[in-house]
Amino acid sequence: MTNYIGKAVKRVEDKRFLTGKGRYTDDIVLPGMLYAYIVRSPYAHAKINNIDTSRAENMDGVVKIYTGKDIAESGINGIPTGWQVNFKNGDTMKEPPHPLLVADKARYMGDGVAVVIAESREEARDAADEIDIDWEELPAVANAKKATEDGAPLVHDEAPNNKCFDWELGNPKEEVDKAMKQAHHITTLEFTNQRVIPNAMETRAAIGQYEEATGKYTLYTTSQNPHLTRLLLCAFVLGIPEHRVRVVAPDVGGGFGSKIFHYAEEALMIWCSERLKRPVKWTSDRSEAFMTDAHGRDHISKAEMGFDKEGNVLALRVKTHANLGAYLSTFAPCVPTWLHGTLLQGLYVTPKINVDVTGVFTNTVMVDAYRGAGRPEATYLLERLMDTAALEMDMDPAELRLKNFIPPFDGVEQPGYQTQVALQYDSGNYHAVLKRALEMVGYEKFRKEQAQARKEGKLLGIGFSTYIEACGIAPSAVVGALGARAGLYEVGQVRVQPTGKVSVFTGAHSHGQGHETTFAQVVADRLGIPLDDVEIIHGDSDSVAFGMGTYGSRSLAVGGSAIVKSLDKIIEKGAKIAAHKLEAAEEDLEFAEGKWTVKGTDKSIAFGDVALTAYVPHDYPEGVEPGMDFSSFYDPANFTYPYGAHVAIVEVDKDTGYTKLKRFIAVDDVGNVINPMIVDGQIHGGLAQGIGQALFEGAMYDEDAQLINGSYMDYTMPRADDLPSFEIDRTVTPCPHNPLGVKGAGEAGCIGSTPAVVNAVMDALRPFGIKKDLEMPLTPERVWRHMQG
Amino acid sequence: MPTKITMTVNGQSVTKDVDARTLLVHFLRDNLQLTGTHVGCDTSNCGACTILVDGHAVKSCTMLAVQADGSEVTTIEGLSQNGEMHPLQEGFREEHGLQCGFCTPGMIMAAVDLLDRNPDPSEQEIREGLEGNFCRCTGYHNIVRSIQYAAKKINEPKKAVAS
Amino acid sequence: MVTNKFDYIRAESVDDAITLMVKHGMDAKLLAGGHSLIPAMKLRLNAPGILIDIRKIQELRYIKKDGNKLVIGAGATHHDVATSELAHQTYSMLPEAADLIGDQQVRNMGTIGGSLAHADPAADWPGVMIAAGASVHLKGPDGERSVPAEDFFTGFYMTDLQENELLTAISIPLPPEGTRSSYQKFMQPASRFAIVGAAAAVTVKGGKIERVKVGINGLADAAFAAGNIEKALVGKEPTEANIDAAVESTGADAMVMADHFASEEYRLHLAKVYAKRALMAATQ
The missing domain is CATH 3.30.365.10 (Aldehyde oxidase/xanthine dehydrogenase, molybdopterin binding domain)
Incomplete structure (x- = not known):
């Protein structure tokens, strides 16, 4: 048999993983290898008055300790960002330096200050405790909106009001304002799309190896893109010759975006190895991962959608403050702008759209792409608006969507669909996915069950979400x-x-x-x-x-x-x-x-x-x-545009506010499918992460910008018994512009699921009246308070 | 001060000097090069380091190597018998119960304990039985199927004999 | 992930362990299942100089009937209790609670004695032991003594254990006929410790509640007996209305804890809900 496309072929890579023979970065041991431990700032914002490493240097096994001062004196550059988004007035984006280790002050809890290199992991760790740092704590800010207010602590002196850029897309604001004035009904939501922590199960690790005899550098790293890391490492950070640099990303234990970026530790291990002429390994602890892996989301938005009397969408106006963290990570400026603003057309024919985004520095770990990257934020915003509008206008949420969907087009006979926000969708039949989802749910029957349950005092809810994403970048x-x-x-x-x-x-x-x-x-x-x-x-x-x-x-x-x-x-x-x-x-x-x-x-x-x-x-x-x-x-001719419809059914415990996800239905169109088993698996995993954001996950910072839930004891990861088995199906609308007709399946589940779950909980709470201020994650206490009024 | 310890690991007796503070997972990875057992957290929650000690699933990041002195240890590397995959390994492959593979060894070892205690678990019992193991890739959907596959495979010969 | 340095000694017997504790003083800590201690040591929140391993002391690992008591050795694991037919026959809440602790891997290692001695206010055993009217047996250089569970937990991670004393066993009087029990827990979703746990043991005779014990953990800095509920229910019929009325007093005298998972107000509310659920499960 040589006919493989479309078949659920079992994975060829499985055998090594199933027998313990996978080879992840931390599994690699090189001859003469040293171990690094990075000393990090315990404060979100603090000046370093002095670092005394003398006691630590004399500890057993310690080979060398470098501080931010050594890095600065070596004349290398900091970590660059790969995307530039300028201010509306044409001013250049603020791009403050991001040194491998800081010398002057720490700007987030976890900022690297010194690196201890020793003969063993244990000795490096022990010596780190003996480094004395004279800190001078400074006021800190974690909230993106507050950070832009006058008088807020400044993360970088060169970025007034902590603004990195501001940006606008879509129709001129005046046109949108005018359309809004003509609206029969306007639905307004103000909310936070909370910060989530990616948590790939393998923590990051890096081994730098410099071989003096050949002048060759090798970096083993937990990366989603070794070549990009090499390019950034050579051309921007260390200035070492690219043709003598080998970057290896062996088996990598999940990424979800968090391993796209070129991190300071990668360059640091190469830099240390070059000086010490021995390989140096750093492996992140999970606690360290919580405070140094780039986080995702963290938008504060106000969104307004205007409708005519019949429920047709007239206009959408969005203002977002996007938290970028303390420094610019590789794709950070792109995520809340070109991956977020461009998706605000959704699946709807909305004739006027204006989106305005301010990128903001705060005293928090960098924020960058996390599964979906900007598109989940756009989808959450649109789909919460849709369900809320349906509730306010007393319309069925599914009907309201079907009424406003862009009509079907295949991108071959019919042209692609030009949006108000710069994209041209490739092909789609948006009605088909929602109709299939409604069929799978048994929508009418469910509404009857729900009515009966409400009579019995039970809180059953159904929530919808439809989405489109721009993939295949x-x-x-x-x-x-x-x-x-x-x-x-x-x-x-x-x-x-x-x-x-x-x-x-x-x-x-x-x-x-x-x-x-x-x-x-x-x-x-x-x-x-x-x-x-x-x-x-x-x-x-x-x-x-x-x-x-x-x-x-x-x-x-x-x-x-x-x-x-x-x-x-x-x-x-x-x-x-x-x-x-x-x-x-x-x-x-x-x-x-x-x-x-x-x-x-x-x-x-x-x-x-x-x-x-x-x-x-x-x-x-x-x-x-x-x-x-x-x-x-x-080099593709266009993005690809997968889309789908997701439906969640939940039951809320009236006594405690605890939400049980009872069913989850997803109908996605990812174009042609090469291996349905693998595509299903991608959808499942995405759903779990999206549901995680809705119900469980969220980074919490206190007033001093300290991350207070930086461990699995406090950050809730979805477990097997938190989730149901998923009910999934597909429609297939091939991508017209690539030879395989595929659109991409990695992020779909994560993009569609979050608002479906939140909408379902809001629907369950309907007997308590319309309220809009329920913030994710929908923890039992938040839901319970909502019911208390 | 190193302590001499002896244990049986995947059927082989090993004797080594270790520091008291050496965690069992580090002993397996660093001293025995059994890198199939992974470290996914530092708070005993994620289960990536799950192995069997004297037949029971434990988190090897929360046990000192010295505590396992005299014990019988099984890791993912010791699960296949005579080159034949264990039904759970087979189940994970057949039902696509793994993606990045990082949680997989711990997940499988936890499932060995689960099926040992409850050879014919319901879906709910499987889900509850995996509460000590995180997977970030699969949404657990296919992990549940994989364990069901293994349970069926293990039980079939027994049922055949019974009938 | 790397603990501070320490020395390790394996105790061969209870007496040996006590001798070692006396010898090494405050620098030493007992290591049983290690599932509270080792994680804390890995994060360097705890750094004892010496660990005295008592996990393999066989005389500590048993569950047996002794006259009119069920006696559980301190070294019994949560899994041992969860699967013990004797424990189940005595109070069904014993295996029920055991099964809700941590996860299977934790239950395979963690011990009942270790959990009680550690006295995490969010742990499950303290509430259950209070509801079971258990006594905690302690042995030190000066001999043995036993303390009612109700008096054993004295505060935030604090117990009546004195220096160089070792918790050896828990004894539980066999309940009178007609007694049923239940442990109900609202989990902190990340750690799966209890935000609130309620254990109830209720004896019903002739349609009336003759005896009731309720233990609450997670609500205050230490587990406690909900005396008010007990007073309100004795002599009453086990109806939902009576239970509703009785649980209103839950935690009335308690210093209620708050954290980012549950505010004081919510936690207190949950305590009432879970006290009711435990009482309902033990009576309906």
Whole structure:
């Protein structure tokens, strides 16, 4: 069998994980390796008057201690950001330095101050306790809106009112204001989309290795994009020669966005290793992860949606304060702007939209992309507005959505849909996903059950959410115009070995997504060879030519398409060789089932024989190069636009406010599906994270900007018994502009689910009257207070 | 002051000198190179480090190596018998019960204990039985299916004999 | 993830452990299941110089009937109690509570004696032991004594345990016929400790409540007996209305705790709800 596309092929990568043979960064031990422990600020904002390392330096096993002063004196740069969003008036975005270790003051709890390097993990840890730091605590601010007020503590002196940028998109504000004035009804929500902590189960780790004899640097790191990390490391931070730097991201235990970014510890380990001429490893503790991994979300928004008498949306006006944390992480400026504002059309025909975003520095850990990145925030805003509006206008929430949906279009016969906020949707039938979801729920029957339950004093609720996301990021020229400082293409190299076995090198990185299977399915299917003859190689900059990595549900849409481009070149070249061998004209050949056949005859030559001929070109077509090895860069024509409809059913305990999620239905359209088992798994995981944000998760900072729930004892991660089995289905609307017709599935679950759950709880609480101020996560106490009035 | 300890790990007797403060998980990873057992947190919540000590699932990050002196320890590396995957390993593969693979060894070892106590668990019992293990990738949906698959596989021969 | 340095000694017997405690004084700590102590040591919130391991002392690990008492050795794990038929026959709330502690891995290691001696106000055992009318047996260099559970928990992580004393066992008088019990817990969602836990043991004779004991944990700095509820219910019929009226007094005298999971007001409300749930489960 060589027909693999669309099949639930079991994962080829599983065996090593199931037998304990996965190889994660912390599993790697290099000869002579040293261990680093990073001393971090216990304060959110504090001046460093003095650091005394003398006692620590004399401890057993300590090799060296470096402080922020050493870093500053070495003349290297800080960590850069990869995206520029300027002020509306044209002023350049504020981009204060982000040193690997701070010398003057700490700007968030967890800011690195010193690094202890010792012969063992234990000795490094022990010595860290003996470093004396004279701190001078300063007032701190964690809330993005408060940070912009006059008199708020300043995170960076060069950013007045802590503003990094302000930004606007959509129709002119006056037009939107005018449309709002004509509205029959306006629904207004003011809320926080709270800060969540990604919590990949593998904490970050990095090993820096400098080999003096060869002048070669190797970084092993927990990264979603080793090449991007290498580029930033070489070109921006350390100024070391890129061709002598190898970055390896081996097995990586989940990312969810948090491992996209180039972190200070990566550069720091290389920097230390270069000085000490020995490999140096740092592995984050979970407590450290809570306070140093980039967080997600954290928007404070006011959103208003105007409707006419019939419930047609007339206009949307949004003002958002986006918390960026203390420094700019790799994609930070892009997330609340180009990944958030551009999605505010949602699935609706809203004729006038204006969104205004202020990016704000605070004394908190950096905020950047977390599964969905900007799109969950946009979806939450729209879908809470929709359900609230339905309630206020006494309309059915499903009906209100169906009424306002953009009509179906396939992007081929009908053109793409141009939004008011800069995007052109590729293809979609939005009515179909919601209708299918309603069917799966048994909507009418549920409403009857709910009415009966209410009579019995039980609080049952149903909540809807429909979403669209822009994935497969994306055309380099477009993102460049929007402020990206890098291209966002992908690289796929296909090397046919002389025996017809195939090695594929991709710049995408798998940290749970199953690329080693899905990509192999595409390759085996296209070449008509057994799956076992294909090997997918990723995560090592010495093997893979280049790559932009995995995030934004882009791997298959962009990375897969790059591989397909190379496969096309293989097949094209193979046809020339086959034609020569078969003594036929190229145009008389067809390629199927792994062989070239002269049409209408039984004369054929197998893929493996052609491969061998390419490498042993004794009897070979004139003017054709030997070998079969093609590399392609694929730069997509547009983003892809997966969408879907999610429905949650909850029961709230009247006595305690505890919410039990009883059912969750998701109908997603991610375009064509290569491996349905893997796509389902991606949806499941996304749902759990989105539900987690709705009900359980949220970083808590106190008045001094101290993170007060930085451990699993206090930060609630969804467990198996917090969730039901999910009921999922799909519709398939192929993406018209990439060769696989795929749209991306990684973030869908996380984007749609959060507002569905919140809407369901609000619906359950309907007997208590309409109230809008219930903030996520919907903890039992918050819900209970809501019921108390 | 190092202490000499002896234990049986995956059927092999090992004797080593360790510091009293060496956690069992570090002993397995650093001294025995059994890196299949992972560290996912520092507060005994996540379960990534779950192994069997004397037949019971424990969190090896919350046990000192010296405490395991004289014990029989099984890690994920010791679960396959004669090159045959354990039904749970097979179940996780068949039902796509893993994605990034980091929680997987701990999840499987916890499931071994679960099925040992309750060979035919309901979905709810499986979900409750996994309360000591976090997975951030799968939403647990397919982990539940994987354990159901293994339970069925383990029980089938027994049922066949019974009938 | 790395503790401070310490020395480790394995005690061979209870007497050996006591001798070692006397010898090493305040620098030493007992290590049983280690599931409270080791996490604290890893975060360097606790740094004893010497650990005396009592986990493998066989004379501490048992659950047995002794005359008209159920006696549980301090070294019995939560899992031992959760699966003990004897414990179940005595009070069903014993295995019920055991099963709600931590998770399976924690229950396999954590011990009942360790939990009681640690006296985390959010732990589950204290409330249950109070409702069961249990006594805690202690042994020190000066001999043995026993303390009613109700008096044992004296404050925030504080007990009546004296220096160099070891908690050896818990004894629970077998309840009179017609007694049923229940432990109900509202979990802190992250740690799964109790925000509030309520244990109730109720003896009903001739349709009336003859005897009732309610233990509450999580609400105040130490678990306590809800005497007001007991007074309000003795002699009454076990109806929902009577229970509703009785639980109104829950925690009336308590210094109610607050944290970011539950304010004082909410916690007190939960205590009433859970006291009711425990009483209802034990009577309906």
